[in-house]
Amino acid sequence: MRFLRRNGRGRDTGPELRLFFATDIHGSERCWRKFLNAGQFYGVRHLVMGGDIVGKVLVPVERVRSGWTISFAGNEYRDLTDHERDEIEQIIRDQGQYPVRGERDELEALADESHCEEAFKAIAVESIRRWVDLAEERLGGTDIRCYVAPGNDDPFEIDQALLESSVEFTEGRYVSMEEGYGMIVTGYSNPTPWDSPREISEDELGERLQEMYLRADGPERLICVAHPPPCGTELDQAPQLDEDLRVQTAGGAPLMTSVGSSAVREFIERTQPLLGLHGHVHESKATTRLGRTVCVNPGSEYGDGTLLGALVTLRKGEAPSVQMVTG
Amino acid sequence: MTTLPTYTRKATGLVREVSLLDQVLFNAASTAPVGAGLVFGLFALLLFPRANILLSLAIAAALGIAVWVTFALMSAAIPRIGGDYTFNTRILSPFVGFAGNLCVFVATAIAAGLWAWWFGQQAIGPAFSVIGSVTGSATLNDWGTALDGHNHLLSLLVSLVAIGITSGLAILGTRVVTRTMTMLFLVAVAGFVVDMLILLFTGHDSFVQTVNDTAGAGAYQDVVAAGAKDGLSVTADGFDARSTFGAIYSMIGVTVFVWWGTYMAAEFKGGGQRRRQLQTVLGAGLGQSVILFVGIIIFLNTVGRDFFASALAGNYTEGPAATASYAYFSALVADNSVVVTVLALTFIGWWLPGLYINQAMIQRAVMTWSFDGLAPSALSKVNERSHTPIVAIVVAAIAQISAAAWVTFDSNFFRIFAIMQVFSFIPIVLVGLSAALMRRRRSDLYRGSPGEWRVGGVDVLPVAGCLTAAFGAFALFLVYYFHENLGLTGGYYTATIIAPFLVAAIAGVWWWSARAMQRSRGVDLGQAYLAIPPD
Numbered sequence: 001m002r003f004l005r006r007n008g009r010g011r012d013t014g015p016e017l018r019l020f021f022a023t024d025i026h027g028s029e030r031c032w033r034k035f036l037n038a039g040q041f042y043g044v045r046h047l048v049m050g051g052d053i054v055g056k057v058l059v060p061v062e063r064v065r066s067g068w069t070i071s072f073a074g075n076e077y078r079d080l081t082d083h084e085r086d087e088i089e090q091i092i093r094d095q096g097q098y099p100v101r102g103e104r105d106e107l108e109a110l111a112d113e114s115h116c117e118e119a120f121k122a123i124a125v126e127s128i129r130r131w132v133d134l135a136e137e138r139l140g141g142t143d144i145r146c147y148v149a150p151g152n153d154d155p156f157e158i159d160q161a162l163l164e165s166s167v168e169f170t171e172g173r174y175v176s177m178e179e180g181y182g183m184i185v186t187g188y189s190n191p192t193p194w195d196s197p198r199e200i201s202e203d204e205l206g207e208r209l210q211e212m213y214l215r216a217d218g219p220e221r222l223i224c225v226a227h228p229p230p231c232g233t234e235l236d237q238a239p240q241l242d243e244d245l246r247v248q249t250a251g252g253a254p255l256m257t258s259v260g261s262s263a264v265r266e267f268i269e270r271t272q273p274l275l276g277l278h279g280h281v282h283e284s285k286a287t288t289r290l291g292r293t294v295c296v297n298p299g300s301e302y303g304d305g306t307l308l309g310a311l312v313t314l315r316k317g318e319a320p321s322v323q324m325v326t327g
Numbered sequence: 328m329t330t331l332p333t334y335t336r337k338a339t340g341l342v343r344e345v346s347l348l349d350q351v352l353f354n355a356a357s358t359a360p361v362g363a364g365l366v367f368g369l370f371a372l373l374l375f376p377r378a379n380i381l382l383s384l385a386i387a388a389a390l391g392i393a394v395w396v397t398f399a400l401m402s403a404a405i406p407r408i409g410g411d412y413t414f415n416t417r418i419l420s421p422f423v424g425f426a427g428n429l430c431v432f433v434a435t436a437i438a439a440g441l442w443a444w445w446f447g448q449q450a451i452g453p454a455f456s457v458i459g460s461v462t463g464s465a466t467l468n469d470w471g472t473a474l475d476g477h478n479h480l481l482s483l484l485v486s487l488v489a490i491g492i493t494s495g496l497a498i499l500g501t502r503v504v505t506r507t508m509t510m511l512f513l514v515a516v517a518g519f520v521v522d523m524l525i526l527l528f529t530g531h532d533s534f535v536q537t538v539n540d541t542a543g544a545g546a547y548q549d550v551v552a553a554g555a556k557d558g559l560s561v562t563a564d565g566f567d568a569r570s571t572f573g574a575i576y577s578m579i580g581v582t583v584f585v586w587w588g589t590y591m592a593a594e595f596k597g598g599g600q601r602r603r604q605l606q607t608v609l610g611a612g613l614g615q616s617v618i619l620f621v622g623i624i625i626f627l628n629t630v631g632r633d634f635f636a637s638a639l640a641g642n643y644t645e646g647p648a649a650t651a652s653y654a655y656f657s658a659l660v661a662d663n664s665v666v667v668t669v670l671a672l673t674f675i676g677w678w679l680p681g682l683y684i685n686q687a688m689i690q691r692a693v694m695t696w697s698f699d700g701l702a703p704s705a706l707s708k709v710n711e712r713s714h715t716p717i718v719a720i721v722v723a724a725i726a727q728i729s730a731a732a733w734v735t736f737d738s739n740f741f742r743i744f745a746i747m748q749v750f751s752f753i754p755i756v757l758v759g760l761s762a763a764l765m766r767r768r769r770s771d772l773y774r775g776s777p778g779e780w781r782v783g784g785v786d787v788l789p790v791a792g793c794l795t796a797a798f799g800a801f802a803l804f805l806v807y808y809f810h811e812n813l814g815l816t817g818g819y820y821t822a823t824i825i826a827p828f829l830v831a832a833i834a835g836v837w838w839w840s841a842r843a844m845q846r847s848r849g850v851d852l853g854q855a856y857l858a859i860p861p862d
Contacts, residue, residue, distance in 0.1 A: 030771070034859040038859055041857075041859045041860070058334040073775055074403075074602065075777075094861075095776075104331070107331050111334070234707070237709075287704070288708070288709075303406070323850040323854065324855065326417070327858060
């Protein structure tokens with residue numbers, strides 16, 4: 001094992017625990033496949049997914065007389081055979097979007113907001129079921145543990161698919177890992193302008209974290225996986241929006257503002273867990289310290305199938321070692 | 328039949344795009360924009376006196392199209408902050424990406440030093456001189472002369488003040504600094520428009536009369552005659568093909584670097600992304616080129632080409648003809664102390680935004696290296712109150728001050744500018760190679776992305792990438808071929824040849840040292856960029 005080599009002082013620096021953390025893959029099937037392979041690739045036994053795993057965009061795949069037509073990423077694909085259609089659909093899935101097949105009138109019906117919402121949910125559940133089957137296929141028979149919590153963007157309908165699978169559904173739980181390390185996990189966020197499914201007030205978020213904390217064995221070996229990052233840090237800087245969700249700019253450059261959670265920050269500052277793992281704000285890839293707690297947001301670039309993540313090494317008596325990776 | 332749209336649900340991060348005009352403005356501002364571009368573009372007549380600069384400009388803009396298309400498509404395919412570093416580390420190799428970005432760091436540090444120095448020498452000094460020469464104020468004339476660059480300590484002091492202002496504003500907050508720079512930029516644009524209108528509606532004969540009234544009877548004709556004696560007259564000797572070829576270098580410097588706005592992160596990678604990137608980069612590049620083209624025509628028609636080439640060569644000493652060119656001559660014609668004072672002050676507006684945008688690029692590079700474990704983590708720390716990376720800003724300021732000191736105490740800024748250009752052109756070659764090889768080396772990133780664009784069945788990105796790499800190589804060739812015109816003589820010429828290899832060697836030592844240090848902490852830097860196989 002590479003990470004068990006000795007350092008210059010001759011003392012065994014072997015880690016007690018190594019984990020890989022990624023988040024906000026928003027339906028990218030390629031990122032999910034990479035995530036499942038990260039255990040073997042990086043030599044870690046714990047894979048932690050921090051939420052927001054469902055996609056945001058439906059791409060119509062129209063059945064026409066001469067085959068299939070798809071308009072995607074600025075390219076027009078016309079007269080596709082079934083085999084060609086499958087290839088393009090896989091590219092669409094890899095980039096975090098969902099292909100949806102149908103005749104023109106069926107697809108045009110998606111313009112209706114409620115119909116579209118229902119279609120999204122059904123496709124998301126079907127997609128998650130396929131993902132957990134893949135997890136079972138790849139991780140079954142290994143000692144790699146895979147933890148998944150939904151994020152604020154994920155509809156509640158996917159929970160059942162996760163609960164029925166071999167991945168560990170971690171939302172709202174204290175999870176014991178190894179060597180006395182454990183984590184508390186929530187994918188809920190403070191309110192956002194998008195009114196997404198799992199948003200609660202700052203007070204409720206604080207209570208949720210505190211409730212889980214009471215089940216833990218103190219903060220020394222505790223990992224806090226909270227989807228929103230602590231507010232007022234470099235982990236939570238996002239473009240400032242107006243009421244119409246337009247990015248505010250000055251001189252053409254977006255103005256940035258703090259969008260993290262005050263409850264998460266208050267909880268971390270008060271309880272001082274060993275490590276904070278966060279996501280939610282894709283453009284704020286960073287690490288910071290709040291007291292003794294090392295907080296990490298690996299960011300997200302799911303759109304081009306790149307899996308951003310953090311390799312974390314925990315050793316007794318040492319601050320967590322964090323390496324950002326672009327997988 | 329119409330294409331069906333994609334459908335989105337309510338989800339975090341689906342923001343509306345930054346307006347097209349905003350992106351075009353940001354891109355345009357990242358080169359030497361509008362008025363500053365005109366001043367520098369006209370410097371071509373100092374380096375290559377008998378060049379047909381309009382033809383040089385047209386060629387530079389035409390060649391630039393491949394570069395703009397490449398950067399637009401690469402940004403559409405990989406819409407991430409980091410630009411060349413992100414493209415090259417992912418497609419070529421981590422070390423090559425880092426070495427290329429180190430070149431960007433060196434180039435922007437030198438550029439920031441130059442902009443800081445220009446703040447005194449090109450902005451405040453000429454503004455004083457313009458006001459002084461038109462209003463007849465000896466004091467302002469003296470101040471203008473004191474800031475013309477010959478008093479090294481004073482020039483350095485003004486550079487430090489400029490760096491202090493932009494760094495201080497940056498520490499106060501991104502919003503404060505970007506709003507201030509936008510305001511200065513818009514003020515300068517307004518002044519530029521008025522200056523151009525004054526020159527446009529002034530006939531050539533009237534201009535000649537004004538010069539003669541100011542500098543003495545026959546002064547204009549004397550300047551033209553002095554230029555003809557020095558072989559600078561196009562009327563007497565015609566255009567020179569070699570000079571026109573050389574002036575392409577000058578015009579590349581004021582037109583090609585218009586893609587920095589494409590580095591703005593854009594999560595929603597939809598069908599419009601490619602069109603948007605093409606519009607903003609090509610819009611900024613072609614817009615800047617057209618403005619320069621029109622500006623040069625207006626300026627030279629009124630002022631007279633032979634007169635101006637001779638004035639640049641030092642045959643006209645009544646005012647800052649070289650440093651303030653259009654601003655000075657329009658003030659001369661306006662001959663109204665209030666209008667002249669206001670216009671001269673607006674001219675100052677160009678220089679701090681130019682300094683800031685280079686400063687921001689230095690900070691961005693330093694922070695990116697820090698994230699990737701190539702530099703201490705303190706460099707990417709953001710102050711919790713101001714949300715600004717104070718350590719990175721201080722590091723950028725130190726780099727700028729060093730460069731400003733170099734510029735101040737050197738006798739020829741053109742050669743420092745040329746050295747800066749060498750380090751700017753190398754990343755263009757590398758990004759061109761990345762674009763050319765992306766389809767083969769990273770088909771996972773290329774296929775189905777907005778960067779995959781076919782015209783007439785031909786993939787545009789690999790072709791544009793090859794042309795971009797060739798463009799970068801051609802630009803480097805121009806620097807070395809015309810090294811004597813650019814002041815790169817003797818030891819400087821040798822140093823300019825060695826410097827890129829030296830930077831590559833430094834990048835190598837830096838890269839492997841950082842890797843060894845991180846390994847001792849159980850971190851393998853090589854893993855930072857390795858793509859996990861998905862299957």
